[in-house]
Amino acid sequence: MVDRKASLNRRNFLELSSATVAACSLTKALPGEFATAKFSKEELESLVNERKVLQSQCPYCGVGCGTLIQVENDRIVGVAPDKLHPTNKGVQCIKGLNAQEPTYRDRLTKVLIRKDISDPAKGHVSATKGRFDDDVFREATYEEAEELIAERIASYVKEFGGNCVGLTGSGQLTMEAQWIENLLMKGVIGSNSIEANARMCMTSAVTGYFHSYGSDAPPTSYEDIEMADMITFWGHNARAAHPVLFWRVADRKKSADIPTLVSDPRRTGTVTGLEDINPRNSHHFQTLNGDISYLNAIAHVILKKHPEAVMPEEWLDRNTTGWKEYIEGVKARYSPEQVVERLRYIDEGRVTVEQIEKIAALWAEASIKGRKRGKGGVFTIWGIGYNQMLHGQHNTISIINLHLLTGNLGRPGCGTHSQTGQPNAMSERLMGGLTGRLPFNKPLANEQWRNWIADCWRIPRERLARTATLKNPMSIGMMERALKDDLKAMFWMYSTHIHLPDLMTLVRPALTKMFVIAQDIYRHAPNLLYADVVLPAATWGEWSGGTYIQSERRLYVNDGTGRSFDEQGNLITEARPDMDMAIDKCKAIGKKLGLNVDAIIPYKRRTSGHFKGTYDPEEVFEDIVRASKGSDADLTGMLEVKEKDGVGLYDQLRQLRGIQWPAPSYKVAKSGGTPRRYLKQEDWENRPYALFPKKGGKAKFKLCEQDYGENGSLLKEVTTELSQYGSKKTPGEGPFLIDNLKLLVKARDNALTPELPDLDFYKDESKTLDDAKKEDKYPFWLGLGIVYEHFHTAKTIRGASTLRLVPEQYVEVNPEDAERFGLEDGEKVRLVTRRGSYEARVSVGTESVVRPARNETFPGYLFSPWNLSVADSADPKKNRWLANAVSHRAWDPVSGQADYKKCAARIERI
Amino acid sequence: MRLPTKTQTSRRALQILVLLLMVVTPILARYGNYLSARQLDKMVERFDGSFQGKALVWTDGTLRLLAPDKHYGEDVVRRDRKRVLEAAASLKGSTWSFELFGLSLTDPLxxxxxxxxxxxxxxxxxxxxxxxxxxxxxxGRIFCSWICPIGFLLELSGKLRAVLRFLEIRPGRIRLWPGDKFLILGLGLATAVFFGLPFLGYLYPPALLGREIHNGVTVMFDRAEEGLLGFSAAGLTLASWFLLGIGIVEILFGPRLWCRALCPGGAVYAALGKFRLIRVKRNADLCTDCAECIPVCEMGLNPMRDHTGIECDNCGVCISHCPDGALRYEFSLSDEPRRSSAGNAPLCRKEAV
Amino acid sequence: MKPLTRRGFGAALARGAVRLAGIGAVLHVLGIPFRSGKAATTPELRETGVLRPPGALPEEDFLARCIRCELCADACDTGCIRLLPPGSGRSTGTPVIFPWDRACNLCMACTEVCPSGALKPGLDKHEVRMGDAVVDERLCVSHNGTGACGACHTACPFRGRALTQGIRNAPTVHPDSCVGCGLCEEVCIVEDRRAIRVFSGRAWT
Structure with a gap:
């Protein structure tokens, strides 16, 4: 960084050159020397000496690369990949390599209170909601804001009951903050309306895991990739979303030449990247929504043609339940021919019988190989695209079914691996920061565990028991509740409302009505548009510690500088860690509700040292570790190490570069935790479960069905009914899906889509884009997803390096469609659905001038990234790229996850 | 031919316009860069309250008058980017080489x-x-008098000589041989031929001024992008000292010293203007020999004695200063004064009287 | 005019010679920064050569033809074209692109506007040859095993032909198709000295 100042940039080039003319002619000095001579030797040395390196986990995706934060004078000046970290081994993707860039941009520096606050108790709706200009807010002190919040929340709780207060947490919060946030909601306020952005990320995998294995989280490690004999990706553009993971797979493919499969509606960089290595054993299922059927069909072919790959019946009997029904059903209804025919309405035969049979053969071969060797087999990775379906849970179950059937679990080198999106979404799940959950993979309904957690939280047991009786139909349902005046106030902690679907007709009207408190780091964050009270937060790299858990269950500590700065380099005194603010709210609200807050929160602000004035997250972490005793995520081995070896908890994480949960004993904790779970792979003497943490100790099969009906008749029927939910003509009004959950169950059980484009219109060659507008037709499938250069919507779009690579919203269009509808590459268009619209630039094929142009869609399918949603402006009056304005609200009735990938849309010219 | 009496006003207006355009073109260019990169609104916000911000806002306002906003549907109004960009690209360059709505104008030098x-x-x-x-x-040599921004600036700085006189400092009145500029031109062209070095382009003040303004404005915007708002001379180079030097010499040692005797561009225009069709002519019959025209001549000529030759730049200052209306622009190929019909009128009427 | 005598003629000739010598001397001094000065030379420029806008004639012809106006810089879509300041020798006032700072997006506006023909008009952007991008495999994070970056590939307007990716997005440049626009160098995330740089082959004279 020192050199950077000395090196040439545009401005000082000309500036220097005029000076150097004079200088050169006098002294004959070389210009290079002249430039570096700006720093004296002493200055250079002092700069180097002041540099510190802090350990942390990359703040972006769930791969969880080890990142070293370089700090000078308490300021983050750079990041570097951690060579010693077992996850990334010194490699990081472009987002992580530039993670320092957005840290000090556009920061929120003051506590803000909206002048005209919405008060749902009195029915007052603020006239300034939807604006975040300076004049709608007034600056306030933290204490004033806290008093306002406590008073309001307490009065709502007293009047309407605890469940009228909602909270959306985040997979970016530290584990400690999530623990406190859950305590605040379920314990102090007594509300079950706690959700997190993890809901839209991973809950389908979570509920699938619970259903099949009985406990959350992938039972695998990344190192299994290096032992696998076949790797399959489902709904996962790993090269863009989880690059480091993808390159580990690519390395494995290159060295061992293993077969790979990618199931994705687009030909993504993942597909082409694997084909670049070896096109002969790289396969691609170009399917939209058909994964369940194809997985079942693979099982069918294996059962019929490769019976040697199926686990023996006695093994299935000993370890699993429900396998007989599964095998019967698969054999009867899921032959490749049947499946291809049944899915023809949408997939149009893009996946062929031969492909399915080929994959089944490869799958069988890899399974047998792995079983014989005692390591290896099929390793399946799926991502958020696979989870974000109306039948997300069934998707997960289908994968696990196939793995159970072929025995691809319970040994190194194979297994089911869901790849998390957020760096700490895993912890949000583990800390139970969702409706009806308790910390450590237990439901709120579990009385015994509820009492234990109530004790750990130091709150009255009956208080938590009362919370357990409350209902909340998950994230999107929570917004509908708000529209029905059932929810009065909401907290947003390190999370943004624009991650939710159907913003214009559902989320924003709901937020307008409520009393909203937002903790945010950026001044122009869209959350501020609807917030009544805004609290500036400290971000990653600025905390005094805090734990993240990434996708292989690895807990790792995030060290930080303890200081926040704005763009000009001024210290932001008002920015606090989210955990501290949650603790303060517990205290303030608890006091108003008559709780003994000093007992609940024994933590004290530090009175000395570098981190003076903040709470010590390690104290909270110790409480968390202690509370994990007896769960299947037991971490108490770390306490034993602390006692015996005197190594602090965070120091253990730092030294080992993370510990994979569970770590129940001294030995396990000392060796870095448990790399693999289930089937006695855990090194755990008094394990609280047998083979699987499920009742009876057995994993569970369940045949998940898929049927669109005769020529799509069922699909048409259900999607027609679903299309009445959310209309731009009546934003914020009913009907509400929470009143019609049966419909969602029906859609889920037949594995349908939330919307169906007017395919007949699309197939009619004579129709044009203008006809679609005239006739109000929506002929295209539209999917929302991510682009490699950006991570979600806040940080990377504020980083210069990543923003200039992909600066604007685009929509990928198949060249055939572009030709047929006369769309030019680079043209600006509007994508319109029944609920809203956004603008994007047309990117045709992989040769497009619109960056990044890496993926190819099939005809009739459009794709846009949602990462760039607010890259033009967060202000709704100016914002034109808001992708989630168009998505549909329908959700998986069990996991609560929405389907962002299958909207019916049309293109309108601008 | 009698030009409108506002000759001098129009000349000033044109000179000011040219100088203004030279400042505007780099701003337009940068405005185009931002608009093209979709950074304009962000930059306007970032530069708020500074010269750079105002420049962008004014440019935007002006161009949007030329290319009005488009209306979409009920209440969506937006900048017609394509046409605004086209409008912004209609002016480019400086007097050294200028492009006006696609028309290229390059200095003959x-x-x-x-x-x-x-x-x-x-x-x-x-x-x-x-x-x-x-x-x-x-x-004729109208570039020097009607367009050249340096000529304009030197004319203005010549007014400072009056200030010096008021302070009872007598500024010098050095006169150099007007032929010197041909020597410089010759030497410069020789350099061009033999060394391949376009030396006169480095010496010719209007060209230098164009580059200096361009660099100055560009660097000011660059600095603003890095958070250093407001005016700055950081982009100016050695050439600015040279231009300043010419100005100071002009004030202290002799009016229009550079233009009269040294400017290689002036030499080119002077030579080209030898057979100009429009000249300042004196009507000997009307002339009262008041000599008002002599001190005001920017080129140091004596209109009263006629035969101003190639040095006259047709600025018309003498015409506007002539109390008798004896001087005027005329179509002619020679400098001979107009005489009365008598034909043998004396050179000066007074002498005859 | 006085009649010319032989003596007077000789004296005039002598006066003229002195005059010429004096003017020559002054011009010589004024010309120093334009002839020998190398003030703007930086280590970067010395190594990679000076990158001219698209369509530039071969360096010697370009320097002879360019009239040092700023039309190309004014026409530039990205603002990447800069004018070299006095002290840059014969290149003083000529257009240059510093791709690490801002690169050319091949809009070709400069070639259309150039009044001297130093930038060849009417070129298609595929035909441009400004230079060749060269990857320094020690510096490139994707090559040296510290990252999987891929920024240059995303930025390349001819990706897939001029620049392809290998394992961990490691870039390979194909000089046949590379036009040398420098967009890769602009976005390269290696800060102090870019891992991919455009070598123009135009020695700094």
């Missing part, structure tokens, strides 16, 4: 020098100089 250094005269090069050449051949 530049063409001459480039042709000599590269030993070739391609059509693109020549075509740019056609209009200036035609105008110069018809109207």
């Amino acid at each position: 530049a063409v001459l020098e480039s042709a000599l250094t590269s030993k070739a005269l391609p059509w693109v090069l020549l075509s740019g100089a056609l209009i200036p050449l035609i105008f110069t051949i018809l109207l």
Whole structure:
């Protein structure tokens, strides 16, 4: 960084050159020397000496690369990949390599209170909601804001009951903050309306895991990739979303030449990247929504043609339940021919019988190989695209079914691996920061565990028991509740409302009505548009510690500088860690509700040292570790190490570069935790479960069905009914899906889509884009997803390096469609659905001038990234790229996850 | 021919306009960059309250008058980017070479020098100089008096000499041989031919001024992007000292010293203007020999004695100062004064009386 | 005018010679920064050569033809074209692109506007040859095993032909198709000295 100042940039080039003319002619000095001579030797040395390196986990995706934060004078000046970290081994993707860039941009520096606050108790709706200009807010002190919040929340709780207060947490919060946030909601306020952005990320995998294995989280490690004999990706553009993971797979493919499969509606960089290595054993299922059927069909072919790959019946009997029904059903209804025919309405035969049979053969071969060797087999990775379906849970179950059937679990080198999106979404799940959950993979309904957690939280047991009786139909349902005046106030902690679907007709009207408190780091964050009270937060790299858990269950500590700065380099005194603010709210609200807050929160602000004035997250972490005793995520081995070896908890994480949960004993904790779970792979003497943490100790099969009906008749029927939910003509009004959950169950059980484009219109060659507008037709499938250069919507779009690579919203269009509808590459268009619209630039094929142009869609399918949603402006009056304005609200009735990938849309010219 | 009495006003207006355009073009260019990169609104916000911000806002406002906003549906109004960009691209360059709505105007000196250094005269090069050449051949050295921004600035700084006199400091009145500029031109062209160095382009003040303004404005915007708002001289180079030097010499030692005797561009225009069709002519019958015209002549000529030759730049100051209306622009190929019908009128009426 | 005598003629000739010598001397001093000065030369420029806008004639012809106006810089879509300041020798006032700072997006506006023909008009952007991008495999994070970056590939307007990716997005440049626009160098995330740089092959004279 020192050199950077000395090196040439545009401005000082000309500036220097005029000076150097004079200088050169006098002294004959070389210009290079002249430039570096700006720093004296002493200055250079002092700069180097002041540099510190802090350990942390990359703040972006769930791969969880080890990142070293370089700090000078308490300021983050750079990041570097951690060579010693077992996850990334010194490699990081472009987002992580530039993670320092957005840290000090556009920061929120003051506590803000909206002048005209919405008060749902009195029915007052603020006239300034939807604006975040300076004049709608007034600056306030933290204490004033806290008093306002406590008073309001307490009065709502007293009047309407605890469940009228909602909270959306985040997979970016530290584990400690999530623990406190859950305590605040379920314990102090007594509300079950706690959700997190993890809901839209991973809950389908979570509920699938619970259903099949009985406990959350992938039972695998990344190192299994290096032992696998076949790797399959489902709904996962790993090269863009989880690059480091993808390159580990690519390395494995290159060295061992293993077969790979990618199931994705687009030909993504993942597909082409694997084909670049070896096109002969790289396969691609170009399917939209058909994964369940194809997985079942693979099982069918294996059962019929490769019976040697199926686990023996006695093994299935000993370890699993429900396998007989599964095998019967698969054999009867899921032959490749049947499946291809049944899915023809949408997939149009893009996946062929031969492909399915080929994959089944490869799958069988890899399974047998792995079983014989005692390591290896099929390793399946799926991502958020696979989870974000109306039948997300069934998707997960289908994968696990196939793995159970072929025995691809319970040994190194194979297994089911869901790849998390957020760096700490895993912890949000583990800390139970969702409706009806308790910390450590237990439901709120579990009385015994509820009492234990109530004790750990130091709150009255009956208080938590009362919370357990409350209902909340998950994230999107929570917004509908708000529209029905059932929810009065909401907290947003390190999370943004624009991650939710159907913003214009559902989320924003709901937020307008409520009393909203937002903790945010950026001044122009869209959350501020609807917030009544805004609290500036400290971000990653600025905390005094805090734990993240990434996708292989690895807990790792995030060290930080303890200081926040704005763009000009001024210290932001008002920015606090989210955990501290949650603790303060517990205290303030608890006091108003008559709780003994000093007992609940024994933590004290530090009175000395570098981190003076903040709470010590390690104290909270110790409480968390202690509370994990007896769960299947037991971490108490770390306490034993602390006692015996005197190594602090965070120091253990730092030294080992993370510990994979569970770590129940001294030995396990000392060796870095448990790399693999289930089937006695855990090194755990008094394990609280047998083979699987499920009742009876057995994993569970369940045949998940898929049927669109005769020529799509069922699909048409259900999607027609679903299309009445959310209309731009009546934003914020009913009907509400929470009143019609049966419909969602029906859609889920037949594995349908939330919307169906007017395919007949699309197939009619004579129709044009203008006809679609005239006739109000929506002929295209539209999917929302991510682009490699950006991570979600806040940080990377504020980083210069990543923003200039992909600066604007685009929509990928198949060249055939572009030709047929006369769309030019680079043209600006509007994508319109029944609920809203956004603008994007047309990117045709992989040769497009619109960056990044890496993926190819099939005809009739459009794709846009949602990462760039607010890259033009967060202000709704100016914002034109808001992708989630168009998505549909329908959700998986069990996991609560929405389907962002299958909207019916049309293109309108601008 | 009698030009409107507002000759001097129009000349001033044109000079100011040219100087203004030279400042505007780099701003327009940068505005185009931001608009093209979709950064304009962000930059306007970032530069708020500074010169750079205002420049962008004014430019935007002006261009949107030329290319009005588009209306979409009920209440969506937005900048017609494409047309605004086209409008912004309609003005480019400086007096050294200017492009006006696609029309290229290049200084004949530049063409001459480039042709000599590269030993070739391609059509693109020549075509740019056609209009200036035609105008110069018809109207004489009007570039120096009506357009050249340096000429304008030196005229203005000449007014400072009055201030010096008021302070009872007598500024010098050095006169150099006007032929010196031909020597400089010759030396410069020789350099161009033999060393391939376009030396006169580095010495010719209007060209220097164009580059200085361009660099100055560009660097000011660059600095603003890095958070250093407001005016700055950081982009100015050595050439600015040279220009400043000319100005100071002009004030202290002699009026229009550079233009009269040293400017190589002036030499070119003077030579080209030899057969100009429009000249300042004296009507000997009307002339009262008041000599009002002599001190006001920027070029240090004596209109009263006629035969101003190639040095006259047709600025018309003498015409507006003539109390008798004896001086006027006329179509003519010679400098001979107009005489009364008698034919043998004396040189000066007073002498005759 | 006085009649010319032989003596007077001799004296005039002598006066003229002195005059010429004096003017020559002054011009010589004024010309120093334009002839020998190398003030703007930076280590970067010395190594990679000076990158001219698209369509530039071969360096010697370009320097001879360019009239040092700023039309190309004014026409530039990205603002990447800069004018070299006095002290840059014969290149003083000529357009240059510093791709690490801002690169050319091949809009070709400069070639259309150039009044001297120093930038060849009417070129298609595929035909441009400004230079060749060269990857320094020690510096490139994707090559040296510290990252999987891929920024240059995303930025390349001819990706897939001029620049392809290998394992961990490691870039390979194909000089046949590379036009040398420098967009890769602009976005390269290696800060102090870019891992991919455009070598123009135009020695700094």
